[in-house]
Amino acid sequence: MDGTPATAGDDTWEVAGRRFRSRLIVGTGRYKSLEETAAAIAASGAEIVTVAVRRVNLSDPKAPMLQDYVSPKDYTYLPNTAGCHTASEAVRTLRLAREAGGWNLVKLEVLGPPPYLYPDMEGTLEAAKALIADGFEVMVYCADDPVAAKKLEDMGCVAIMPLGAPIGSGLGLTNPFMINAIKKQCRVPVLVDAGIGTASDAARAMELGCDAVLLNSAIAHAKDPVRMAIAMKAAVEAGRNAFLAGRMPWNYQADASSPMTGLIR
Amino acid sequence: MPDRIAITVNGQAREVAPGATVAALLSAIGLDVRKVAVERNEEIVPRSTYAEVALAPGDRLEIVHFIGGG
Numbered sequence: 001m002d003g004t005p006a007t008a009g010d011d012t013w014e015v016a017g018r019r020f021r022s023r024l025i026v027g028t029g030r031y032k033s034l035e036e037t038a039a040a041i042a043a044s045g046a047e048i049v050t051v052a053v054r055r056v057n058l059s060d061p062k063a064p065m066l067q068d069y070v071s072p073k074d075y076t077y078l079p080n081t082a083g084c085h086t087a088s089e090a091v092r093t094l095r096l097a098r099e100a101g102g103w104n105l106v107k108l109e110v111l112g113p114p115p116y117l118y119p120d121m122e123g124t125l126e127a128a129k130a131l132i133a134d135g136f137e138v139m140v141y142c143a144d145d146p147v148a149a150k151k152l153e154d155m156g157c158v159a160i161m162p163l164g165a166p167i168g169s170g171l172g173l174t175n176p177f178m179i180n181a182i183k184k185q186c187r188v189p190v191l192v193d194a195g196i197g198t199a200s201d202a203a204r205a206m207e208l209g210c211d212a213v214l215l216n217s218a219i220a221h222a223k224d225p226v227r228m229a230i231a232m233k234a235a236v237e238a239g240r241n242a243f244l245a246g247r248m249p250w251n252y253q254a255d256a257s258s259p260m261t262g263l264i265r
Numbered sequence: 266m267p268d269r270i271a272i273t274v275n276g277q278a279r280e281v282a283p284g285a286t287v288a289a290l291l292s293a294i295g296l297d298v299r300k301v302a303v304e305r306n307e308e309i310v311p312r313s314t315y316a317e318v319a320l321a322p323g324d325r326l327e328i329v330h331f332i333g334g335g
Contacts, residue, residue: 027335037333052334053302055275055327061295066331082334092307096329099309100302167335194335216335 011240013211015189016105016137016158018076022047023206024236025078025191027216030168031225034069040219041070043229048076050107050214052083053097072101078139080107085120087127094131106131107161107193107214109141116166121148125155132156141193144178146185153188160186161214164205165195168217172201176208183209199228199235206239207247272324281320288315291328301330 012019026046031037041049049070057063079097081090087110094106108131110123119142131138132155139159140152149160162182165171172195173179183190189211196202196215205213213236222228269280274290281290287310291298303310304327310318320326 028333029335031333034333050335051331053329054332056294056296056301056330058275058277058294058328065300066333067300077331079331080334092304095309096302096304096327097331099312100300100329100331 011244013189015139015211018105020047020076020212022233022236023212023240024202024232025050025212025214026219026229026232027214028066028070029082029216030220034064034066036225037066037220038069040225040229041075043226043233044219045233046075048078050078050080050216052080053093053100076105077101077103078105078107079103081109081127083111084109084127085111085113085123087123087130090123090127091130091134094136095134098136104135105137105139105158107139107141108157111167118166119143119163121145124148125151128152128155128157139191144175144182146178146181149182149190150185153186157188159189159191159211161191161193163194164192164201165197167194168221169195170197170218170221171195172197173204173208176204179205179210180208199231202232203235203239203242206236207242209243212236270320270322272320272322272326274326275328285320286316287318287320287326290320290326291315294328296328301328303328 012021022045024044024046025048026041026044027050028037081093084090084093090110108127110120110127111117112120121143128138128140138157140157141161142148144162153160164173191212191214192205192210193214196218202213219225219228270283272279287303306325
């Protein structure tokens, strides 16, 4: 599936010319089974799912594949470069992904070493340049660094995806100010990618004005992934509505909600 | 002409018949060609050419597919 046509008045968002209604992108990793993966993703309402590219198990070639449970006919596959620590590994991986699936829209991530797997921006910039030159549409995982984000946007990346916190950490938005700063300067969509731990984190990212949220472990590692998927769907919608509604000002004193006139004496 | 030629597939040593194509290799392994991608000596092998690309001694192949990931 490749997005759906929008009708006037819909609150949709667009990336690389494709339009989506759901502002939640979910990963397909770390689930107990492919059945659980399929159920949680369906419950999340996501239209885009991230997938990894790995060697086929030659000793079990008929093993069930992700595509049998989460069909590329129903979801837009966003191949990632998880596990890549150099630009050349990332480019090689996504060329294979493009051949396997025929998709140009990809998620680039070039990671630094454990324990933080923090985005390696030098490698990320190098890979983004090579991928864009090769015809890819690059959604890029990056540091919460407005300078690097601007370089990636100017280079032609189709979405800027700063981390909320390290991958799989569940720490939430550790630097909301910088996420907001990146959102304010970008013309392409900005997504918080990585670090979301629970529903309020996703809502907060959307309240900051992000176009969408990308998460995986927060659902997959919840005790009840399907229920957390439902929570995330609602949180992203709630956060988006709160952003559009425009929150009331912060006021460091009381301002009574009930009329102060007509009180009984 | 040798009976078999030695290649490496996903890091494992393997032997195929001389002149065997990528299509023949995938078929021998038992893979659905629509769900995988193949790289030969770090170059993509387009799916449309599987039946024409003959394997050579020492070829290093990577056969990949999509799995769950974040």
